[in-house]
Amino acid sequence: DGGITQSPKYLFRKEGQNVTLSCEQNLNHDAMYWYRQDPGQGLRLIYYSQIVNDFQKGDIAEGYSVSREKKESFPLTVTSAQKNPTAFYLCASSISLGGNTEAFFGQGTRLTVV
Amino acid sequence: AQSVAQPEDQVNVAEGNPLTVKCTYSVSGNPYLFWYVQYPNRGLQFLLKYITGDNLVKGSYGFEAEFNKSQTSFHLKKPSALVSDSALYFCAVRDLSGSARQLTFGSGTQLTVLP
Numbered sequence A: 001d002g003g004i005t006q007s008p009k010y011l012f013r014k015e016g017q018n019v020t021l022s023c024e025q026n027l028n029h030d031a032m033y034w035y036r037q038d039p040g041q042g043l044r045l046i047y048y049s050q051i052v053n054d055f056q057k058g059d060i061a062e063g064y065s066v067s068r069e070k071k072e073s074f075p076l077t078v079t080s081a082q083k084n085p086t087a088f089y090l091c092a093s094s095i096s097l098g099g100n101t102e103a104f105f106g107q108g109t110r111l112t113v114v
Numbered sequence B: 001a002q003s004v005a006q007p008e009d010q011v012n013v014a015e016g017n018p019l020t021v022k023c024t025y026s027v028s029g030n031p032y033l034f035w036y037v038q039y040p041n042r043g044l045q046f047l048l049k050y051i052t053g054d055n056l057v058k059g060s061y062g063f064e065a066e067f068n069k070s071q072t073s074f075h076l077k078k079p080s081a082l083v084s085d086s087a088l089y090f091c092a093v094r095d096l097s098g099s100a101r102q103l104t105f106g107s108g109t110q111l112t113v114l115p
Helices: none
Strands: A005-006 A010-015 A019-027 A031-037 A043-051 A054-057 A065-066 A076-078 A089-096 A109-113 B003-005 B010-014 B018-022 B022-026 B030-039 B044-050 B056-058 B063-068 B075-077 B087-095 B110-115
Touching: A005 A089, A010 A019, A019 A031, A019 A109, A043 A065, A076 A109, A089 B075, B003 B087, B010 B018, B010 B063, B018 B110, B022 B075, B030 B075, B044 B056, B044 B063
Parallel strands: A010 A109, B010 B110
Antiparallel strands: A005 A019, A019 A076, A031 A043, A031 A089, A043 A054, A065 A076, A089 A109, B003 B022, B018 B075, B030 B044, B030 B087, B056 B063, B063 B075, B087 B110
């Protein structure tokens, strides 16, 4: 089955903890993205990667970090510097960055700070 | 800069009636336009896209969208709504000529189809 797998589906974080959200794709896509979704605000771009070992900050990168060591994987770390991390996080991929290609999304990870 | 507006947070329609979910966009050049649907606690599913050519684009599940360059709109439509169409709908844009090659999403419209 081709697609994007995000894990875990639900994640609870204590104040001051770093947590890492997993995103794996087997679509052979070059570009990958992380979005944050809050009620009534749509999707906001955190980070994106055009190719392995390259990534760029999106609109709300503060308090987050990523890596792209393999084409298939684009993990997101939510650090203790992120003051309001409770949200629904979506990973996506596309054949390339830009152009007319649509993005394919994972099923999301719901992060809650306790 | 590229942007998308979905002016309605909520749209209610009776089952069997036609539905429209509105989207307007702003880009400096020519746009690529997309519609996605999201069911509760799930990721987004691609519905359709406008690249070039025919202004009426047909997509999944009987949805279609009409590109109107003069009004900078890309409204999503369906001739006969189903209860199962109830979901959150997102419009997205990418500017062909802009430096930002990633998608920009609207804030979403919650569609409720009443039985």
